[in-house]
Amino acid sequence: MPEVPTSPSVAMSNxxxxxxxxxxxxxxxxxxxxxxxxxSGLFALICAVFLISIIVSSIPAWxxxxxxxxxxxxxxxxxxxxxALPIIAGTLATTAIALFxxxxxxxxxxxxxxxxxxxxxxxxxxxxxELLAAVPSVVYGLWGLLVLAPWFEHTVEPDLAxxxxxxxxxxxxxxxxxxxxxGCVLFIMILPMIVALSRxxxxxxxxxxxxxxxxxxxxxxxxxxxxxxxxxxxxxxxxVTLATARALGxxxxxxxxxxxxxxxxxxxxxxxxxxASTIALQFQDATPLQVAxxxxxxxxxxxxxxVVNWFGRRLVRGLAFRVGVI
Amino acid sequence: MTTGxxxxxxxxxxxxxxxxVQRVARKTLDRRILVSKGMIGLCGIALLVGLVPLFAILYxxxxxxxxxxxxxxxTKTPQFPSLLDPNQIxxxxxxxxxxxxxDGIAALxxxxxxxxxxxxxAESTSKFASLLRTTAEIMTGLPSILLGIFAYQMIVxxxxxxxxxxxxxxxxxxxxxxxxxxxxxxxxxKASETALRGVxxxxxxxxxxLGARRGVVARRVIIPTAAPGLITAVLLAFSRAVGETAPILxxxxxxxxxxxxxKKEMASMPLQIFQSATSPxxxxxxxxxxxxxxxxxxxxxVNLGSRLFAAWLQRERR
Numbered sequence: 071m072p073e074v075p076t077s078p079s080v081a082m083s084n085x086x087x088x089x090x091x092x093x094x095x096x097x098x099x100x101x102x103x104x105x106x107x108x109x110s111g112l113f114a115l116i117c118a119v120f121l122i123s124i125i126v127s128s129i130p131a132w133x134x135x136x137x138x139x140x141x142x143x144x145x146x147x148x149x150x151x152x153x154a155l156p157i158i159a160g161t162l163a164t165t166a167i168a169l170f171x172x173x174x175x176x177x178x179x180x181x182x183x184x185x186x187x188x189x190x191x192x193x194x195x196x197x198x199x200e201l202l203a204a205v206p207s208v209v210y211g212l213w214g215l216l217v218l219a220p221w222f223e224h225t226v227e228p229d230l231a232x233x234x235x236x237x238x239x240x241x242x243x244x245x246x247x248x249x250x251x252x253g254c255v256l257f258i259m260i261l262p263m264i265v266a267l268s269r270x271x272x273x274x275x276x277x278x279x280x281x282x283x284x285x286x287x288x289x290x291x292x293x294x295x296x297x298x299x300x301x302x303x304x305x306x307x308x309x310v311t312l313a314t315a316r317a318l319g320x321x322x323x324x325x326x327x328x329x330x331x332x333x334x335x336x337x338x339x340x341x342x343x344x345x346a347s348t349i350a351l352q353f354q355d356a357t358p359l360q361v362a363x364x365x366x367x368x369x370x371x372x373x374x375x376x377v378v379n380w381f382g383r384r385l386v387r388g389l390a391f392r393v394g395v396i
Numbered sequence: 397m398t399t400g401x402x403x404x405x406x407x408x409x410x411x412x413x414x415x416x417v418q419r420v421a422r423k424t425l426d427r428r429i430l431v432s433k434g435m436i437g438l439c440g441i442a443l444l445v446g447l448v449p450l451f452a453i454l455y456x457x458x459x460x461x462x463x464x465x466x467x468x469x470x471t472k473t474p475q476f477p478s479l480l481d482p483n484q485i486x487x488x489x490x491x492x493x494x495x496x497x498x499d500g501i502a503a504l505x506x507x508x509x510x511x512x513x514x515x516x517x518a519e520s521t522s523k524f525a526s527l528l529r530t531t532a533e534i535m536t537g538l539p540s541i542l543l544g545i546f547a548y549q550m551i552v553x554x555x556x557x558x559x560x561x562x563x564x565x566x567x568x569x570x571x572x573x574x575x576x577x578x579x580x581x582x583x584x585x586k587a588s589e590t591a592l593r594g595v596x597x598x599x600x601x602x603x604x605x606l607g608a609r610r611g612v613v614a615r616r617v618i619i620p621t622a623a624p625g626l627i628t629a630v631l632l633a634f635s636r637a638v639g640e641t642a643p644i645l646x647x648x649x650x651x652x653x654x655x656x657x658x659k660k661e662m663a664s665m666p667l668q669i670f671q672s673a674t675s676p677x678x679x680x681x682x683x684x685x686x687x688x689x690x691x692x693x694x695x696x697x698v699n700l701g702s703r704l705f706a707a708w709l710q711r712e713r714r
Contacts (some may be wrong), residue, residue, distance in 0.1 A: 102611030106519065109512035110528055113581055119533050120578070178442025186440055195443075202450050204699045206633075206639025208666045209688045212673045213453045216681060258449045265446065269437045287421055291432035312537065319539025321642035322670055346541050346642070353548075353646045368545050372538060374477060379537035380530070 083315040124372060128365035130358070139366050145332035147352070156334045158370065160249065164324060165317040167253025167338075173310055176264030180306075181256040181294060183265070184272045196269060211323035214255035219246040219327060222254075227339045237396035239338045245329070250338040252328035252347075259323060260313040267312065269384060271305020272298060298392055308385025315379040319371060321346040345371040421521035457689045464686025472670075474652055485679050488687055490654045494662035498569050498648065499638055501658055502577035507630055510584025514629075515614060517585060518592035529589070531584035540579055541642040547575035548647050569647030569658035583633040591625025592618060624706040624713075631702030635695045641666035665691050 131139060135152045142153015183195050223246030234240040275298050283293040299306070329341025330351050343351075345367045353364055412598070439696035472487030479563030517529050550570035595618050619626065650671065665687055672684035 099610050102609065102614065105611070106512060106516040109509045110516045111523070113508060113513050113525075113585070114528060114531065116578060116581075118547050119550070120543075123546050127545065128551050175442045175446045178439040179446045182436075182439040182443040186436055187443070198450075201696055201699060204635055204639075204695055205453070205692055205693060206641070206666055208639065208641040208669050209457070209692055210453070210627065212684055212688050213456055214668055215673055217452070218683075258453070261446055262450070281643060289428045289432035291435040294435075315537045319537075319541070321480050321539060321541040322645070322666075326670070326673060346539050349541050349545070350642060350645055353545075365545065368542050372542055375538055379534050381534045382537070383530075390594055 079159070106150055124365060124368055128362055128369045131362035131366040134359060139363065140370070143334070145348075147357070147360055151274035152360075152366070154345070154348075154367055154370065157332055157343050157345055157348050157367065159334065160328070161318055161344040161346075161371075163249060163335075163342070163372075164252045164256055164328070164344055165314060167250065168256035168317045169310070169314060171254070171257040172260050172264050172313065176261055176309075176313075177268055177306060179261075179265045180268040180272055181298075183269050185294065185298070196266075199262045199269070200267045207259060207320055208326075209322040209338060210255055210259045214251060214258075214323065214327040215247070218255065219251055222246050222248065222251050225251075226266070231339070241337050244339045245341060247327055247329045247341060248339045249328065249335050252324050252342070252344070255323055255327050256317045256320060259320065262316050263316065264309050264313045267309030268302065268306040271302040271309065271386075274305075275301035299352040304385045308382045311378055311382030311385060315375045315382060318378065319346055319375045321350050325350040345374075399651040420633065450644050457685065457692055460682065460685035461689030462686075464683055465690070469686060473654055473704065485677075485683055488663075488665070488668055488683075488690075490652060490663040491665045491668040491687065492690075493654050493656060494569065494648070494651075494664045495638065495666075497656060497658050498572040498644065498662060498664055499576060499634065501570070501573035502580060502637060503630075503634055505573075506580035506584060506633070510581045510633070511588050511619075511626060511630075513581070514585045514588030515592055515618070517589040519610075519614070532585045535582040536586060539642070540575075540640050541645070543575040543578055544643040544647055546578070547571045548614070550574070552647050553694075565659060567647060568659050569648055569655070569660065569662035571647035572644040572662065573658065575647060576637045576640060579640060579643060580633045580637050583636060584629055587629030587632065588622070589628050589630055591622040594625060595621045624709040625708070628702045628706040631698050631705075635698040635702070638698070639666055639691060639695050641670050 132152070135142065139152050139154055140158070141155055141156050142151065144151045144153045145157060165235060183192055183199075187195060204385045208383070223244050227244030227246070227248070227250065231240050231244065279297050279301065280293055283297045288296070324344050325347035328343060328347050328349070330343055331341040332343050332348065335342040349367055349371075352360065356364060448581045458515050465624065469487045470492065471489050472489050475486040490515060513528070513532075517525055517532075548571070551565060552567055554565075599617060599621060600613060604610070608616070644664055644667055648667065650666060650667060651661040653664050655662050669684050669687045672680045672687065675681060
């Protein structure tokens with residue numbers, strides 16, 4: 071294949087080009103690339119300043135409390151004590167509750183959309199899921215607070231407590247706004263994302279592999295388990311990982327339904343707090359030192375989500391980038 | 397039933413094995429079909445279970461939101477309900493104007509930076525490009541409240557470290573635009589990279605072979621060819637940005653008057669939902685449904701519209 075002179079070095083080494091056109095081509099490339107590097111450099115600069123700004127804003131808190139911000143158990147504005155262990159635990163707990171429901175239901179729904187539902191309905195459901203993934207999180211929070219919270223307080227949580235015989239972690243009086251509610255709202259929020267992404271991963275498993283497995287006598291479920299799920303494994307794990315990152319960092323929806331309790335919650339029915347919800351709810355009337363402590367929470371949150379997100383991205387790299395879903 | 401074809405030879409191991417496989421398959425067929433039906437049924441149930449809360453949200457939005465839509469709702473500013481008339485809560489014109497201004501300014505600087513940086517990701521193979529791609533991917537997944545803190549540090553209170561001094565301009569629409577714009581840039585970047593990479597290399601090379609400069613090829617050939625994808629990218633990023641609450645939570649100041657000046661305190665629809673929903677007044681809490689419905693309708697129209705528009709443009713081209 072003959073090569074097109076695309077780079078300046080190729081253009082210059084081409085003896086057919088005259089002196090004039092040579093310099094012309096190099097110069098124009100330069101203008102083009104400088105615009106491109108300008109915009110990209112600006113974005114890189116913003117990211118760098120962003121990182122520095124979060125780190126710098128948290129420095130006074132690290133000076134004041136040291137690493138006890140990570141393992142301390144008391145978070146109190148009055149005594150300037152900043153121990154975020156219960157808050158980190160709350161973040162992990164809400165995410166775990168959300169994933170506990172979202173993984174089986176999300177993957178099951180994705181399988182059903184691709185392999186069970188008939189054609190016309192499949193298109194409808196796929197676009198519905200993508201639209202629901204675009205619904206702003208504050209709307210999920212609103213629904214959780216005004217519709218789910220009363221229902222949880224009067225029906226779900228008392229019933230759960232009775233069924234389990236008031237054993238840990240189902241023993242405390244139901245409060246509606248609680249750790250469990252926050253987990254459930256997160257579940258509903260990340261569900262469309264998991265369904266949309268794993269549907270993509272499942273539907274790109276080659277159709278001839280599916281039919282080949284069927285033709286040697288496997289049942290549909292056997293094909294799904296032995297061919298489809300292994301083939302889509304990376305995409306599905308990636309979808310779950312990205313959803314985890316989103317659940318860890320969700321702010322407003324959680325802040326609306328979890329209350330504000332920076333201590334270890336005694337049960338699933340008690341108020342708690344997450345890193346993001348604490349930042350959102352305490353930022354307004356915080357002392358300068360507390361702003362720094364919230365900055366430290368932001369740094370912890372940023373590290374957690376960046377790592378999880380980086381792993382997830384590597385896994386879904388083969389799939390199309392979906393704006394609004396991710 | 398299957399033995400060796402020629403008498404006297406030992407039985408063919410492959411045939412034996414095949415027979416065994418078929419025997420097992422036949423014997424387990426009923427069980428396998430049952431398991432298959434059961435598991436597929438479970439998948440179907442999972443889909444139904446998943447759809448229930450999602451439909452419930454849509455139902456609540458429409459049922460509780462639509463009756464708030466009146467002329468006053470769109471044109472008046474909010475007021476606190478009094479004891480005499482607890483339902484007198486005004487409208488949300490301040491939030492509508494605030495959202496328009498904040499997201500408009502954000503889009504104004506995020507779209508060019510995002511698309512040009514996306515072009516860079518699509519054209520360059522340098523180390524810097526792949527580093528930038530990873531950065532953009534991580535940025536799209538970071539919690540948006542972090543951008544709120546960033547905007548608060550940089551714009552609201554200003555920057556004063558290591559001898560660099562930037563004065564803060566206080567709670568303002570600009571601070572909100574700053575946070576929302578930074579949220580939009582990496583999304584636009586990644587999505588427009590995908591769209592620009594979709595342009596066939598033959599078209600690019602044809603342009604270069606005609607003697608056009610790289611910049612001209614990019615402006616006149618690549619970007620117009622990728623236009624449907626770019627428009628979808630921009631609109632979807634915008635629809636995501638319109639609904640974001642966390643980045644503007646503590647930076648725009650939540651004013652209750654209609655403010656067009658972005659250097660002043662402003663209101664915004666998602667923020668208004670958050671504040672109304674957590675307010676002690678019943679009527680304000682109920683009004684949040686009206687704002688939420690408006691927000692969802694805007695987001696869905698932009699979202700759906702961008703897809704339909706891109707599909708239409710693609711068809712017109714053919």
